[in-house]
Structures are given as C-alpha cells and as structure tokens.
Amino acid sequence: MDIDMIEISKALSNKTRLNILKWLKDPEGNFPPQGGCLSEPVDLKGGVCVSSIQAKANLSPSTVSNYLDTLQRAGLLLSERHGKWTYYRRNEEAIMALAEFVKEEL
Amino acid sequence: MDIDMIEISKALSNKTRLNILKWLKDPEGNFPPQGGCLSEPVDLKGGVCVSSIQAKANLSPSTVSNYLDTLQRAGLLLSERHGKWTYYRRNEEAIMALAEFVKEEL
DNA sequence: TTTACATATTGAAAATTCCCGAAATGTGTG
DNA sequence: CACACATTTCGGGAATTTTCAATATGTAAA
Numbered sequence: 001m002d003i004d005m006i007e008i009s010k011a012l013s014n015k016t017r018l019n020i021l022k023w024l025k026d027p028e029g030n031f032p033p034q035g036g037c038l039s040e041p042v043d044l045k046g047g048v049c050v051s052s053i054q055a056k057a058n059l060s061p062s063t064v065s066n067y068l069d070t071l072q073r074a075g076l077l078l079s080e081r082h083g084k085w086t087y088y089r090r091n092e093e094a095i096m097a098l099a100e101f102v103k104e105e106l
Numbered sequence: 107m108d109i110d111m112i113e114i115s116k117a118l119s120n121k122t123r124l125n126i127l128k129w130l131k132d133p134e135g136n137f138p139p140q141g142g143c144l145s146e147p148v149d150l151k152g153g154v155c156v157s158s159i160q161a162k163a164n165l166s167p168s169t170v171s172n173y174l175d176t177l178q179r180a181g182l183l184l185s186e187r188h189g190k191w192t193y194y195r196r197n198e199e200a201i202m203a204l205a206e207f208v209k210e211e212l
Numbered sequence: 213t214t215t216a217c218a219t220a221t222t223g224a225a226a227a228t229t230c231c232c233g234a235a236a237t238g239t240g241t242g
Numbered sequence: 243c244a245c246a247c248a249t250t251t252c253g254g255g256a257a258t259t260t261t262c263a264a265t266a267t268g269t270a271a272a
Contacts, residue, residue, distance in 0.1 A: 006119055012212075013115035021212060050219060063261050065220055084218045084269050099209035106118075106127060106201055156249060169231050171250055190239050190248045
C-alpha cells in the first residue's frame with residue numbers, strides 16, 4: 001500500500017471535495033439518517049448515500065458522483081453498495097497514512 | 107497562520123514540484139555546493155539557487171521559477187535573495203503544520 | 213416485465229494548468 | 243554606464259480538469 005501523492009493532492013485541490021471529506025467526519029451531524037429505506041438493517045459504518053451528499057453539495061448528481069469517485073480512486077473514501085444506494089465513508093486509515101507521509105516523507 | 111489546503115494541494119499535485127520538495131530535504135546530497143560565488147559568506151540554511159534546481163529538474167528556467175513561486179505561495183518553501191541568486195529552502199514549519207492539519211482536521 | 217429511482221458513465225463546452233520562448237527586471241562587475 | 247548573468251514575468255498553444263445534461267446501468271417494487 002503506497003501513497004500516490006499526486007492523485008491524492010489532485011483529489012484534495014477542490015473546495016467541494018474537501019467539504020465532502022469534512023462532512024463525512026460527522027455523518028449524523030451533517031446528513032439525514034441513512035439506510036431507512038433498506039429492506040434489511042445493515043451497519044453502514046457512517047456511510048452516506050450519494051443523493052444526501054449531492055443535496056448538501058448543491059451540485060449536479062453527476063458532478064457529485066464524479067467527485068466521490070475521484071476521492072475513492074485517491075483512496076480517501078470507501079464505498080459499499082446496499083440495494084439501490086451507494087454509501088460512501090472516509091477511509092480513516094488512508095488519511096492517517098497521508099498525515100504520516102506528509103510528516104515523514106514529504 | 108491558517109492553512110490554505112486548496113492552494114497547498116494544487117502545489118503538490120505535480121511530479122516535479124513534489125521532487126523539488128524531496129530534493130530540498132537533502133540539499134548537500136542533491137545539489138552542488140551553494141553560495142561559492144557570493145562576495146561574503148552567508149548562512150544559506152540549506153537554500154539552493156534556482157539554476158541548480160533547474161538543472162536537476164530538466165525543465166526551462168521559467169517553468170522552474172514558476173514552480174518555485176507556486177510552492178512558495180503555498181507556504182511550503184521560503185526564499186532569500188543574496189546577490190544575483192535566490193535561494194529556496196523548505197519551510198519545515200509549514201510542512202509540519204500541514205501534516206498536523208491532515209491528521210486532525212482533514 | 214414494466215416501471216421508478218439511485219447512481220455511474222459519456223460527451224462536450226468552459227476554465228484552468230502545463231510548459232515554453234521572449235521579454236523584462238534585478239544585481240554585480242568592468 | 244554598459245554588460246553579463248540569475249531570475250521573474252508575460253503571452254500563448256497544448257493538455258488537462260471542471261461541470262453539466264443526456265444517456266446508460268443497476269436494483270427493487272408493482
């Protein structure tokens with residue numbers, strides 16, 4: 001598991017994408033309750049569906065979907081699909097690894 | 107002193123700019139001795155002149171000058187002019203602050 | 213299976229970044 | 243002052259990124 005600093009930096013160089021990361025630090029505080037429409041109860045691990053993030057970001061669904069993909073390809077987000085919904089959450093391990101990289105290697 | 111994460115991320119999202127930061131971690135190891143042409147001896151604090159960096163980066167002087175400016179505007183480099191030369195060095199404080207920001211706030 | 217909805221992908225116009233050569237600026241020297 | 247040299251700034255073509263609407267795909271329900 002190595003750090004692609006360019007990919008990560010590009011992912012972080014946009015206000016909305018930074019906001020998404022920030023919002024996902026406190027999903028309960030920043031988004032409506034998730035998973036209510038699922039047939040079976042699942043542990044979403046703080047994951048939030050695309051439409052909730054889209055509503056908060058106030059951008060088109062395709063843009064937000066792209067942003068989430070960008071953050072995921074950079075390794076900063078994880079996603080899990082349940083039914084119709086894709087739930088995105090922070091990859092805390094990757095974020096810690098990034099902090100460590102900046103501190104020791106940058 | 108607050109962190110402009112977008113400015114910093116943009117500065118870091120380029121291979122050469124990342125290399126410059128890395129090279130400046132070990133100026134003696136990566137560049138020829140600096141300051142030899144100065145009339146008076148000065149403590150360069152590990153600073154390296156633009157032409158030495160340009161030679162190593164293998165890009166045009168104007169591009170390298172631009173890159174250094176980008177890194178400085180992001181706060182990651184410091185510069186000091188002595189005679190005809192501008193010596194750039196890492197801003198370790200800012201880099202530590204960035205690591206801390208990623209760890210605690212991102 | 214038809215429908216409805218959540219999300220992802222595609223295609224394109226606008227904005228930004230990359231990188232250079234040319235020109236300008238700063239600085240010491242003859 | 244005139245010159246050489248280090249660096250910066252400017253102008254622009256090529257490449258990339260941004261963002262959307264339109265379209266496609268996946269999934270559950272009727």
